[in-house]
Amino acid sequence: MTNLAIEAHGLVKRFGDAVAVAGIDLAIPKGMIYGILGPNGAGKTTTLRMLLGIIDPDEGERKLLGRASPLEAAPLVGYLPEERGLYPSMAARDAIAFLGALRGLPLREGRRRAEEMLDRHGIGQVAGRAIRTLSKGQAQTVQLLGTIVHHPKLIVLDEPFSGLDAINQGRLERLLRREAEDGATIVFSTHVIAHAERLCERITIIAEGRVRFEGSVESARATLKPRVRLVTRSADGPWRKALPGDARHEAGQWRFELPEAGIEPLLTALIAGGAGIESLAIERPGLHDAFIAIAGDIDEQPAAEEAA
C-alpha cells in the first residue's frame, strides 16, 4: 500500500497553443500539510484540476490515494475550488449536506453534521438561512465545511485564503491544522507565501507550468545564503576591501550575502580596516525570498488555466 496521497508523473496540459502545465511530477506523502506555490498563471489550478480528474492531462499519469482514476477516490477527497460556488437559494445546512451527498454521505447525516459544524464555528444561527443572505466570510466558511463534512482523507484547497479577512484566515489555518492532526492530508495552493510558511511541512514551487522546487520549507530557505546588514560610522577606508563584490549600499546600510568563509574573518577585516561598526545583523532568508528567487520575477499574465 502506497504511503503517498498524491502521485503525478509528467503531467502536461495544453489549451490550444497554450501550454498551461509542461510536465509536472509530484509525490505528496499522506498525513501532511503540503503547499503548492506559484505566481499567478503558474499552472497551479490546472495541476489541481488534473490531479482531481476534473480535466484530463494531455500527457502523464496521476494517482489519488493509490487510485489511478481520481473519481474512484472522490468519496475520500474534499475539494475547495478557487472560484467558490454555492446555490444562492439553498440553506447553509442543506448546502453543506449537498456537498457531502456528492461524496456519498447520506443527506440526513450530512444535515446533522452541518448543524454541529456550524455551531462549532460560531455561525450556528445561519444554518437555515439562504446562502445569498450570508456575508462573504460566512458563505466561504459554509463551503469549506461542505468540503470536509464527509471526513475526507485528502483535502485539496485552491487558494483557500483569498478573499478572507485576517480573522477568518486565522480560523482557516486553525481548522486545517486540526484536520491534519486528525490524520487528513492537506494540499493547498497559494501565492501568499506567509500561509505556506506557517502551515506547510513541504512545498512545491511551480512557475510557468514546471516544478522549480520540491522539498521542506527549511530546504527552500536554505537555497539562499544568509544576508548581512551592516552600518558603519566610516564612509570609506581600507575596510571596504573586506566587503564582497556584490555588496550594495542602500539607505545608509551595506547589504550582501554572508561570505563562504563565515562571519569571523569578515568581522576581523572590518575592525582592522577601521569601519567603525555601528550595527551588524545576519538575516536568514524567509520563504518569501526563496520563492522570489526560485520562481523568478515573472510578469503577471492572464492565466491559461482559467480556460481549463
Added chain:
Amino acid sequence: MTLFAAARVIARRDYFATVMSRTFLLFLLGPLLPIVFSIAYIYMTGHAGPEEPARPLVALAMDGAANEAVMAAAVRIEHQLDSDLPTLIQADAHRPAAALADHGATAVLSGTLARPVIEGPRGSVKEVAGALTLVLDDARREAALSDAGIASATVRPVIHIIAPPPRQPGKSDGNERAVARTGQTTLFVLTLMLANMLLWNLVEEKSNKVMEVLSAAVPVRAIFIGKLVGMLAISLTAVFAWAGTAALAIFAAQHLGALPPDLALPAPAVGLPVYALLMLLYFIASYLLFGGVLLGLGAQLSSMREIQSVTLPATMAQLVLFVLASSVVGHPDSPVALGAAVFPLTSPLVMIARAGELPGLWPHLLALAWQAAWIALIIAFAAERFRSGVLQSGPVRRA
C-alpha cells in the same frame, strides 16, 4: 458512488430547488391563469356559458279550441324534434293586431286551423313561418283523426345500430385529425417551453460557479444525466399539475353547467387510455432528445448574452421541425410521414399524431425503441460536449 447514484443526487437537488421556488409557482400559473379567470368569470356572473339566443314569441289569437290544438301540437313536435320552437302565448282573439304591442310578440297567429294567418314584421314572420306551418299541419292532422274517431298514435321507426363503413387504409376522419393536431401541438409546446428552460437553468448554474465543485466530486456524465432527469421530473410535475387543473376545471365547468355532464371527448384511434400513455412516453422522448441537444449546446455557452443569441435560432429550428411534423397529419402513411417518423427529433411529434389517427400499437413500440436508441446516442455525444465545454470560463493565453 455509482453513476446513477451521483445523477440522483444532482437530479434531486435540481428538482426540489426548482419545485419549491416561487419562480416555479409563477411558471405553473402562466398557462393556468386563463383557465382560472374563465372559471371565476363563470362563477361570478352565474352564467352557464354563453347566453342562449331568445326564442321568438308568437301570440295565438285564434279561437279557443284552435289555440289549444296548436299548443298541443307544438308540445308534440318539440318533443319529437328535440328542438326549440317559438314560444306560444294566448292573446285576445278579437284584437290580433294589438297582440304585437301588448305582448312584445314577434308575430301573431290568428284565423282558423283551415285558414291560419300570420302577422308581423317581414323578418319576424319569415323567422317563425316554417315552424308554425309544421305545428299547424300537425294540429290539423290531429283534428282530422279526432273527427274520424281514430286514436292518435305516432308510428316510430325501427332503429338498427350498425358499425360505420370501413375506412380506407391510411385515412383518418376529421375528429381523429383534430386529436392528432391537438396532441402534436401540446407535445411541441411543452417540449419547447421546458427544453428551453433547461438551457437557461444550465447557464444560471455556470454563473453560480458550482460546476467545478460538482465535476470534482462526480463524473461529468452524472451531472449531465442528473440535470436532464431532474428537469424531466420538474417537467412532469408541471404537466401533471396542468393536466390535473384542466380536469378539475372541466369538472367544475360541468358542475356549473358550462359544459354538458356527458361531455364526449374526441376519441383517438388507439383509444383514450393508450393515447394518454403514448402522450406521456412521447413527451419524455421528445424532451430528452431536445433537452440532450440543448444541454450539450448550453455547456458551450457561458453568459446570458450568448444564450440569448442561441435561443432564437434553436426555437426556430424546433418550429421548422414542428411544421414538418404537422404537415403529415391526415397522411400518416405517406413517405414524408415515414421519413419524419424516422428522423429522431420529429419522430415523437409524428407518432403522437399517428396515434390519434390510426389504430395499431406495434409502430409505436418500434418508434419508442428507435427514439430510446437515439436518446442514448445523443446523451452520450452531448455529455462529451458538456464535459469539454462546461468548465470553460475565460480566454486562453497563447504560448
